[in-house]
Amino acid sequence: MTPLLALSTGVLFATGMYMLLRRSIVKILIGLVLMGHGANLLILTSAGILRGSPPLIPQGEERIADAHADPLPQALILTAIVISFAIVSFACVLVKRAYEIAGTDDTEAMRSSELPIGSDPGGADT
Amino acid sequence: MSAQLLITLPVLIPITGAVLCILAWRSTHAQRAINLTASLALLAAAILLVMRTSAGEIPTVRLGAWPAPVAINFIGDAFSAIMVLLNAIVAVAGALYALGATPKAHERSGYHPLMLSLIGACSGAFTTGDLFNLYVWFEVMLLSSFVLLSLGGSRPQLESAVKYVTLNLLSSFLFLSAIGLTYALVGTLNLAAIAERLAASEDRSLFTPVIGLLLVGFGIKGGLFPFFFWLPASYHTPSPVVSGVFAGLLTKVGVYAIIRTTQLFAPGWSIDGGVIAHALIWISGLTMVTGVLGAAVQQDMRRILSFHIVSQVGYMVMGLAIAGVAFDSAQAPGIDPAQRTALMGAGALALTGTVFYILHHIIVKANLFFVAGIVEQLEGTGELPRIGGLYKRRPLLAALFFIPAMSLSGIPILSGFWGKFILVRAGLESGADIIVAVSLAVSLATLFSMTKIWANVFWAPPPPASPNDTQRPTSPTIAPPTPARTACMYTACGAMALVTIAIGFGAGFAVDLAETAGAQLTDPTPYIQALLPTDAPTDIELTAGEVTP
Numbered sequence: 198m199t200p201l202l203a204l205s206t207g208v209l210f211a212t213g214m215y216m217l218l219r220r221s222i223v224k225i226l227i228g229l230v231l232m233g234h235g236a237n238l239l240i241l242t243s244a245g246i247l248r249g250s251p252p253l254i255p256q257g258e259e260r261i262a263d264a265h266a267d268p269l270p271q272a273l274i275l276t277a278i279v280i281s282f283a284i285v286s287f288a289c290v291l292v293k294r295a296y297e298i299a300g301t302d303d304t305e306a307m308r309s310s311e312l313p314i315g316s317d318p319g320g321a322d323t
Numbered sequence: 324m325s326a327q328l329l330i331t332l333p334v335l336i337p338i339t340g341a342v343l344c345i346l347a348w349r350s351t352h353a354q355r356a357i358n359l360t361a362s363l364a365l366l367a368a369a370i371l372l373v374m375r376t377s378a379g380e381i382p383t384v385r386l387g388a389w390p391a392p393v394a395i396n397f398i399g400d401a402f403s404a405i406m407v408l409l410n411a412i413v414a415v416a417g418a419l420y421a422l423g424a425t426p427k428a429h430e431r432s433g434y435h436p437l438m439l440s441l442i443g444a445c446s447g448a449f450t451t452g453d454l455f456n457l458y459v460w461f462e463v464m465l466l467s468s469f470v471l472l473s474l475g476g477s478r479p480q481l482e483s484a485v486k487y488v489t490l491n492l493l494s495s496f497l498f499l500s501a502i503g504l505t506y507a508l509v510g511t512l513n514l515a516a517i518a519e520r521l522a523a524s525e526d527r528s529l530f531t532p533v534i535g536l537l538l539v540g541f542g543i544k545g546g547l548f549p550f551f552f553w554l555p556a557s558y559h560t561p562s563p564v565v566s567g568v569f570a571g572l573l574t575k576v577g578v579y580a581i582i583r584t585t586q587l588f589a590p591g592w593s594i595d596g597g598v599i600a601h602a603l604i605w606i607s608g609l610t611m612v613t614g615v616l617g618a619a620v621q622q623d624m625r626r627i628l629s630f631h632i633v634s635q636v637g638y639m640v641m642g643l644a645i646a647g648v649a650f651d652s653a654q655a656p657g658i659d660p661a662q663r664t665a666l667m668g669a670g671a672l673a674l675t676g677t678v679f680y681i682l683h684h685i686i687v688k689a690n691l692f693f694v695a696g697i698v699e700q701l702e703g704t705g706e707l708p709r710i711g712g713l714y715k716r717r718p719l720l721a722a723l724f725f726i727p728a729m730s731l732s733g734i735p736i737l738s739g740f741w742g743k744f745i746l747v748r749a750g751l752e753s754g755a756d757i758i759v760a761v762s763l764a765v766s767l768a769t770l771f772s773m774t775k776i777w778a779n780v781f782w783a784p785p786p787p788a789s790p791n792d793t794q795r796p797t798s799p800t801i802a803p804p805t806p807a808r809t810a811c812m813y814t815a816c817g818a819m820a821l822v823t824i825a826i827g828f829g830a831g832f833a834v835d836l837a838e839t840a841g842a843q844l845t846d847p848t849p850y851i852q853a854l855l856p857t858d859a860p861t862d863i864e865l866t867a868g869e870v871t872p
Binding site: 217222225229237239243245277280284287288291304309310 | 455459462466469473476479480481482483484485486488489493496497500502503504507512555556557559622
């Protein structure tokens with residue numbers, strides 16, 4: 198299981214990075230989502246995967262005797278998922294607004310804040 | 324006040340203020356009052372905290388009375404306390420300045436609660452003792468900053484926000500991956516527990532790439548050399564109070580995280596044979612040079628100042644790198660004991676210099692952006708060729724610009740001089756001559772940039788009104804000027820200029836503070852013991868990392 202998860206993490210990071218390098222802002226957004234999934238999967242894998250051993254203390258005992266799955270990384274991932282959900286929702290709205298205002302989804306044409314003052318930033322409303 | 328309550332206050336006060344602001348959503352007047360009150364309360368708490376920590380005490384709290392390695396914790400050593408104090412000073416100045424600078428529309432869209440949650444998140448990042456909580460505070464800070472950056476929604480703001488959001492999210496994911504790898508290798512995320520286990524482990528070489536990943540993540544947030552491009556693309560676009568607070572605080576949170584993690588996780592920098600320290604020397608040099616050269620070609624006040632943030636961050640990392648190289652050479656086998664002591668002393672001095680530099684820089688940089696905001700409010704633009712003659716019309720404003728600008732370039736007596744003096748001395752003592760020469764050259768180029776603004780904005784005659792400019796230009800991100808508004812903004816800038824002068828003339832006090840912080844960074848044992856007391860109950864076993872499938 199672990200090699201498979203490791204491979205999936207790698208694929209998610211690679212595809213995420215590829216999408217981040219595209220010029221369309223929507224594709225960049227998809228790249229960010231993929232990278233986020235990759236990071237979460239990495240945390241899950243890094244704690245070690247155990248089959249069928251939940252971290253539950255049997256009734257009447259104080260602690261778990263056997264090796265068990267580590268619950269902490271899952272709590273971490275849960276937090277990370279909530280955070281990235283909020284941020285990706287914000288990023289979706291931002292991308293839509295930026296597309297409406299700039300009239301383009303091409304990052305090459307979205308440079309009005311970087312170009313020298315007075316130069317033509319490109320896009321639809323120029 | 325109990326130490327446990329005191330250390331939670333820097334987070335508690337602003338977050339409570341943010342909640343109150345949301346409850347008072349309809350009344351911008353109430354929100355303003357809450358923002359100002361919460362910022363002043365934060366300042367009081369921060370001063371108390373600095374007084375407690377400067378005596379060597381390290382207040383710690385573990386929430387919910389959980390035992391040490393698993394509890395959510397807050398810890399304030401001298402370095403954290405200084406950062407919280409700076410955070411509070413910027414918050415107060417920002418709240419005051421916002422009375423005059425923030426347009427009504429921004430206030431109705433939630434400027435005040437967002438700013439307070441940003442300040443609270445910065446406090447949290449400065450006082451947390453847990454790697455994952457650091458990530459959470461980073462995210463709270465980023466989310467507030469995303470919205471603050473795009474408040475108003477003009478084209479440059481949204482376009483720069485896309486870049487800002489993308490690169491900062493990328494850095495968050497790298498940081499998150501580094502957290503996962505740390506957990507896999509070390510089995511805990513408590514900063515002190517990581518430091519202890521790393522120091523005890525035989526083979527630390529596996530951890531070097533993780534530190535590298537952490538440094539890339541923090542380097543993006545801190546605006547270091549190959550990763551800084553989001554910064555000059557975005558910091559000049561929002562409302563001036565937002566850029567001022569961002570310029571003062573946000574990159575420094577990244578720098579804080581770099582200093583904290585490297586000092587804790589790389590004991591004596593022996594972890595990797597000084598690879599990271601030497602890499603940081605290069606990075607800091609390139610950061611300083613590219614930042615200052617980028618500023619030289621710009622023709623807009625806030626754009627010039629944005630590039631200077633990059634170059635100034637280089638100075639801070641240079642201090643850390645000099646310390647790293649000194650500590651690393653002190654570990655060399657067969658080194659003369661006297662020379663070893665000298666090198667350790669130079670390293671501690673470099674860390675003192677770094678803390679002092681941050682102390683000086685946050686105040687000065689926020690102040691410069693605030694002054695640039697006043698100029699933009701009065702003139703409608705920050706473009707150098709379109710303004711002039713302000714020295715004659717506004718001598719007080721000229722003085723308010725002159726003080727932080729000269730301090731930034733390191734003119735003697737003002738605060739920047741002492742920061743550079745300590746760093747240069749530490750660099751020479753530890754034999755890092757080349758980087759010291761680079762930093763001095765960059766300092767000269769900074770003076771050139773500041774002189775350029777001074778000559779154009781204040782001394783040059785006003786440009787002749789061109790026929791196209793029948794109307795006075797207005798900036799959509801700044802409230803139109805009124806005497807009351809201008810008075811608020813002048814007061815905020817004046818107060819910060821006074822702090823700069825106080826740091827410069829009362830350098831002894833500030834250096835003592837920085838020295839305490841530098842000593843605690845050099846030898847993090849008290850920090851580790853405060854965070855992970857040895858008498859803590861040990862029946863909690865951290866099984867992760869030892870589980871073999």
